[in-house]
Structure formats: structure tokens, C-alpha cells
Amino acid sequence: MKQIILLQVSGLKTHIITNGKSLPIVDDVSFDMNKGETVGLVGESGCGKSMTALSLIGLQKPAKIIGGKVIFNGTDLVSLDKKSIREYRGKKIAMIFQEPMTSLNPVMSCGKQILEAVKMQGELNGAHAKQRVIELLNLVKYPDPKMGYKSYPHELSGGMRQRVMIAMALAGKPDLLIADEPTTALDVTVQAEIVNLLKKIQQQLGMAILFITHDIGLIKQVSDKIMVMYAGQIIEEGPTEIILKSPLHPYTKALLACLPRIDEKMEILPSIPGNVPTPDNYPSGCRFHPRCSIAVEGCSVDEPEFVEVSDSRKVRCPYVHHSVA
Amino acid sequence: MLLNVRDLKTYFPGRKQYLFSKPEQIKAIDGVTISIEEGETLGLVGESGSGKSTLGKAIVNLVTKTGGTVTFKDFTDEKRWSNSGKIQMIFQDPLASLNPRMTVGNAISEVLKYHRIVPKYKIMLRVKALFRMVELSPDLIFNYPHQFSGGQRQRIGIARALAVNPELIICDEVVSALDVSVQAQIINLLKRLQVDQGIAYLFISHDLAVVRQIAHRIAVLYCGRIVEIGRTDEIISSPMHPYTQALFSVASESNSGSMSMISTEVANPANPPDGCHFHPRCPIANNSGNFIEACASIDPDLNEKSGGRMVACHQI
Ligand SMILES: Nc1ncnc2c1ncn2[C@@H]1O[C@H](COP(=O)(O)OP(=O)(O)OP(=O)(O)O)[C@@H](O)[C@H]1O
Ligand SMILES: Nc1ncnc2c1ncn2[C@@H]1O[C@H](COP(=O)(O)OP(=O)(O)OP(=O)(O)O)[C@@H](O)[C@H]1O
Ligand code: SF4
Ligand code: SF4
Ligand SMILES: [Mg+2]
Ligand SMILES: [Mg+2]
Numbered sequence: 001m002k003q004i005i006l007l008q009v010s011g012l013k014t015h016i017i018t019n020g021k022s023l024p025i026v027d028d029v030s031f032d033m034n035k036g037e038t039v040g041l042v043g044e045s046g047c048g049k050s051m052t053a054l055s056l057i058g059l060q061k062p063a064k065i066i067g068g069k070v071i072f073n074g075t076d077l078v079s080l081d082k083k084s085i086r087e088y089r090g091k092k093i094a095m096i097f098q099e100p101m102t103s104l105n106p107v108m109s110c111g112k113q114i115l116e117a118v119k120m121q122g123e124l125n126g127a128h129a130k131q132r133v134i135e136l137l138n139l140v141k142y143p144d145p146k147m148g149y150k151s152y153p154h155e156l157s158g159g160m161r162q163r164v165m166i167a168m169a170l171a172g173k174p175d176l177l178i179a180d181e182p183t184t185a186l187d188v189t190v191q192a193e194i195v196n197l198l199k200k201i202q203q204q205l206g207m208a209i210l211f212i213t214h215d216i217g218l219i220k221q222v223s224d225k226i227m228v229m230y231a232g233q234i235i236e237e238g239p240t241e242i243i244l245k246s247p248l249h250p251y252t253k254a255l256l257a258c259l260p261r262i263d264e265k266m267e268i269l270p271s272i273p274g275n276v277p278t279p280d281n282y283p284s285g286c287r288f289h290p291r292c293s294i295a296v297e298g299c300s301v302d303e304p305e306f307v308e309v310s311d312s313r314k315v316r317c318p319y320v321h322h323s324v325a
Numbered sequence: 326m327l328l329n330v331r332d333l334k335t336y337f338p339g340r341k342q343y344l345f346s347k348p349e350q351i352k353a354i355d356g357v358t359i360s361i362e363e364g365e366t367l368g369l370v371g372e373s374g375s376g377k378s379t380l381g382k383a384i385v386n387l388v389t390k391t392g393g394t395v396t397f398k399d400f401t402d403e404k405r406w407s408n409s410g411k412i413q414m415i416f417q418d419p420l421a422s423l424n425p426r427m428t429v430g431n432a433i434s435e436v437l438k439y440h441r442i443v444p445k446y447k448i449m450l451r452v453k454a455l456f457r458m459v460e461l462s463p464d465l466i467f468n469y470p471h472q473f474s475g476g477q478r479q480r481i482g483i484a485r486a487l488a489v490n491p492e493l494i495i496c497d498e499v500v501s502a503l504d505v506s507v508q509a510q511i512i513n514l515l516k517r518l519q520v521d522q523g524i525a526y527l528f529i530s531h532d533l534a535v536v537r538q539i540a541h542r543i544a545v546l547y548c549g550r551i552v553e554i555g556r557t558d559e560i561i562s563s564p565m566h567p568y569t570q571a572l573f574s575v576a577s578e579s580n581s582g583s584m585s586m587i588s589t590e591v592a593n594p595a596n597p598p599d600g601c602h603f604h605p606r607c608p609i610a611n612n613s614g615n616f617i618e619a620c621a622s623i624d625p626d627l628n629e630k631s632g633g634r635m636v637a638c639h640q641i
Contacts, residue, residue, distance in 0.1 A: 044504040044505075044506070045475070045504050158373065186373075187372040187373050187531060188372075188531065188533070188572065188575050188576055189372065189571065189572065189575050190372075192575050214504060214505075216505075217534075254506070255505065255506065258505040258506045258508070258509045259505055259534075260505075260508075260509070260512075260532075260534040260535050260537065260538050261534055261537075262533050262534040262537050262561065262573070262576050263561075264537075265537055265538060265557075265558070266538060267516075268513050268516075269509035269510075269512055269513055269538060270509060271506045271507070271509035271510045271513070272506040275474060275476075276504070
């Protein structure tokens, strides 16, 4: 099958500007996404996952894109003004979040909220728009769409609310859906339901999904490709199965080793020494060097490049390239 | 036996359906019997809303008991032990309850003063010792709550609980908000404290892989009732209750790829199904159109099956 490129992010730099300081939150991030592809973005809290996602559809102060390109279907979104970006945000690129309750209006019925999202697309109104809402509720497998239309967010469980959010996000038939920790607040059984639902919808509609999570266990089931982020940079990228089976970057390796396994009890769980650095305090050279078990002298000086080491595999550490067969 | 919980019930007043009708009752905990031994960790798992936090809070009197008894060691008078601090509870964000304008060292001193654990002149020494116990630098006692990372906060929460020399700590989702690496460090710390000081834990978590690492036994809560309880390795290798089976199959398959699951939504303790609370979702009760009547009408008791395993199910 021929792959068609949907999104090309290159050299993206997003800073937060506070107290006269400009903090590098997203620092030289580059990646591609094909049409209909699912890409997972993983990393520890604060590494810049959400900020990377928001950079694609429009940021709020004090964050600002200070460099790089985000080319979506041939258009550089970074160069667009506020008005033009509205043609993309919520339409061709849609986003869902971890806690739907904070993004839903508590005093408006779910049906009305989806209806507003449909009308915003500017194509349907009246009975056709209502019909579309029911279609969307069916698409997200809402058990009783007519009842769902009338219910209010607080009357729904977390899983049902997330379905409503997904229905709203799909109103514009997006080419790219950004899912920022969409199942983190849900139970394992419900989590499985939502993940399967997203996969099914993706097959039906052929949209691409950028799936953000700190749960590496979950990423296995969803994405074709994963990107591992550390301190504002992508440090490893490649096909999901290969990365999980044979990670190259010392950070990816350490992160995978920390995962508790249900089929194995360990007396002492492995962990990564030290703490995740904050953007005002990134170490020199390789940002992982104070915690890296194989660091050498040069690591605190030279900034490693993000290098392609084999077909579709990239890593930001010069000391592990040779381990690729 | 360190802790004995017998037929514990906690009902909350719910919404009124109609203006003049009686408000419905939320049966958050509906007849729970469990026990914990000295130095043991009992894992408590179950989906959101099943009543895990309520059970923990009812044990330490943070919510009112509607019925049942809780006995600690041989204290019969509940007031005596509940004020002694011998049972502590820590939460997902232990510092949320701290005064943001007080240093963490002072916050812990307050606890020591209140319970008169050590003479006044030794308080600061004890606070520093507690910090060392949780592997934090004693220099940090002069910092304020917001100056700590998630993992450090959890260590401070543990230090504060340790201040009163507890014999049981109820840990309510204490590692759920943490990254895997920090999570591993906190679990290792809790395990070490157990070995060193013989502390028992009621370890509440929705993450089965985490519970696996720390619990000697696991209790599975469903809609306010225990449906299965047994040794960790046995529960994981051969879950018996259909709900436990579903729960663990989702968890272990997320380790290996595909997913199967039980359908429909989580149970509602305000309006639980009759009979076995699990019956609307139970694959056995709804087996190929062959609906089992007893499941929908009779509430199954928690019975011993084999080797200390207790299961509440008519069909096992
Ligand atoms: N408004 C803000 N002011 C200052 N710093 C901010 C602001 N918003 C985010 N940051 C910082 O930017 C960094 C990246 O944040 P981001 O939310 O992208 O992380 P994340 O990877 O999504 O983390 P999480 O897994 O916790 O959601 C963090 O260090 C955060 O503290
Ligand atoms: N103070 C309260 N007043 C009324 N209802 C309550 C109260 N506290 C809890 N409940 C209800 O009791 C039930 C059990 O809640 P509980 O918080 O114990 O569940 P949980 O198993 O800890 O869930 P989670 O995994 O989401 O923390 C829920 O239906 C909840 O809405
Ligand atoms: S560059 Fe050096 S410090 Fe960074 S990951 Fe590689 S070996 Fe470790
Ligand atoms: S009692 Fe019946 S409904 Fe309940 S778990 Fe057993 S088989 Fe299923
Ligand atoms: Mg985020
Ligand atoms: Mg809880």
C-alpha cells in the first residue's frame, strides 16, 4: 500500500515565556505521520507530550512556537494566522483529553453539545444536523443514542463521557485525531473498550491518530509506531513492536525495565536513579546523562543528534548505534 | 490477627428520585468481612466506584459506618485505638491536606506533638530521622509542600504516617499518579519499611500489576462487596470468580497484545442489581441464552473454596 504523508513536523521548538525567561518545553522535535497511521507518544510526566500536541493545533499563552514547521496536508500551520488556523482546529485536526468532564459543559445536554460541534463545521443544520448527532453517537457505540442525546455529563460514567467527547471530536471528520491520555482516568475494563472503539473508528474513517500516554503497556495495543520523549526531545522512534522488544536508547531501556509485570513478582523493582529534569534546569550535553548507566565523559558536553540508525528507526544517542544489526 | 472487619456497611444518602420520595441509598460498602495479619499486605482491587476508598476510610473512621464492626488487635473499645494513630491512611496526593504556608518539617512536628510520641527537645531529631527513613535528605524539612515533586510528596506522606509508629497503613492509590520509575521507588520503599518495622498495609489500587508486586493476598471488591479473596499468586494464576477472571484477563492481555472483556458499564451502588450484583455482566449467568435464575435473585455468600480461597458465586 502506498503511504501518503499527512503531517510533517520538523525542528519544532515551543517555549514558555515567564518572568523574562524563555523555557524550552519542546526542543527540536521532528516526526512524520502517514494518512491513517497511529503514532504513540510516550514519556514521563512533564516531558512535553501535551505541549507537542498543542503546538499542532494552536497554543495558548505563555507558550509560543519559536521555530520549526508543522506541515499538514501541504500547509505550514505555524505560518498561519489565528483566523486561518480555525479552519483546521476542531475540523481537520481534532483533540480529546484525559478528563472529559473539564471539557464538557455541565449544564448542556450531551446531544446539544455534539450538535454544536456539528453545526460549527458549517455544513449541516436543522434536522440534518440532529441526524448527524445520532449517527455520531452510533459511531461511538453509545448504547442508547436517543437517551444519550438528552443526558447531562454528570449523569454519565467516565467511559460514556469519553464516548461523547470522541463523538464531538469526530464531528468534522478529522484527518488527524490527537488523543491526549484519553483513557488514563478510566478503569482497565473501560479503558480496553475505548481503545478498541478508537481502533474500530479509525478503520472505518481512515483517520490518523496521535496517541499520547505515559502508559507504555497501553501503547502496544494501539500504535504502529512509537516515539519516546525525554526532557522536551524525542530520543527514540521506531515500529512499536521492535522498540518494545529491543529498545536502543538507555532511557527507553530503563523505562521499560521499570514497568511492573502482572506475570512476575520482583523483590526489588528496577527504577531510574535521580529525577526528571525541569525545563529551567536541563543538563548540558545529553539531557539524560546524569541518570544514564552507560554515560561516558563526552555525554555531559556533546548534544547527541537524532539519527536514523536503520530503516524507520531513529535514536538520540551516539553510543548505541552500533548495536543495530 | 491485627485487624478484623466484620460485615461492614457504609451507606451514603443519595439523590431523591421525586420530590416526596425517600432519597435512595448508595450502598458503597455493603457487608464486607476481611482481616489483616501483622506485617501482611492485603491488596484491594476493583473498578472505580466499587467502594475501595470508602472501605479504607470506614476503617479509620473518616466516614460513618452504617453497620458492622472493626476490631484492632485486642482493643474492644473502638475509641481507644482509633485515636492512637496505630492505623494511618495515605492518599494519592498526601500533601493536598497540608497547610501550604507551613514547612513540611513543622507539619510533621505537629503530628509528633499531638500524639506525644517523643519529648519536645527530641522532636526535630525525630523529624530528621523520619526523613532519612523515607530516603529524603533531612535538609528538606525546611521546604514548603509545593517545592516537592510527586515522588517526594509521597515520601513525605509516608514519613508523616510513620511519625506515630503505626502498625497498619492504608495506602489509597498512593502510586497511581506517579511515573513508572518513581512508582517503583515508592513500592520498594514501602516493602523495605514492612521488612524493617513489621508494618501491615491495606494496599488499594486499580493497577493489578502494581498490586502483584506488593500484596501477599488480594481482595476483589465489586459494587460494595468482596467477590473473591486469596493468596496473590493463586488469584493471579487461577482467578475463580467470573469478575476476577475478566479483570485479570484484561490486565494480562494488555501485557501481550489483544484484548477481550466483559461488556456493558460498571455497576451502580445507588441502584445495584438484585441477587449477585455482577449478574448483568456475568458471562456464566448469561451463558448462551441460558439465564441462571439464582444469580438474579439470590445474593451469593462469600464461601471458602480451597486453601483459604474465598469466592462469592453460586456456580463455583
Ligand atoms: N503554563 C505553564 N507555565 C510554566 N510551565 C509550564 C506551563 N505549562 C506547562 N509547563 C511545563 O512544560 C513542561 C511540559 O508540559 P506538558 O504538559 O507538555 O508535559 P506532559 O508530557 O504532557 O506531562 P503529563 O504526562 O504530566 O501530562 C512541564 O515541565 C511543565 O511544567
Ligand atoms: N461522601 C460520599 N457521599 C455520597 N456518595 C459517596 C461518597 N463517597 C463515595 N460515594 C459513592 O460511593 C461509591 C464508592 O466510592 P469509592 O470512592 O469508595 O470508590 P472507589 O472504589 O474508591 O473508586 P475509585 O477507584 O474511583 O477511587 C461511589 O458510587 C461513590 O460515588
Ligand atoms: S548520549 Fe551518553 S548519556 Fe546520553 S543516552 Fe547516550 S550514553 Fe547515555
Ligand atoms: S453468582 Fe451467578 S452472576 Fe454472580 S458471578 Fe456467579 S455465576 Fe455470575
Ligand atoms: Mg500531558
Ligand atoms: Mg478511590
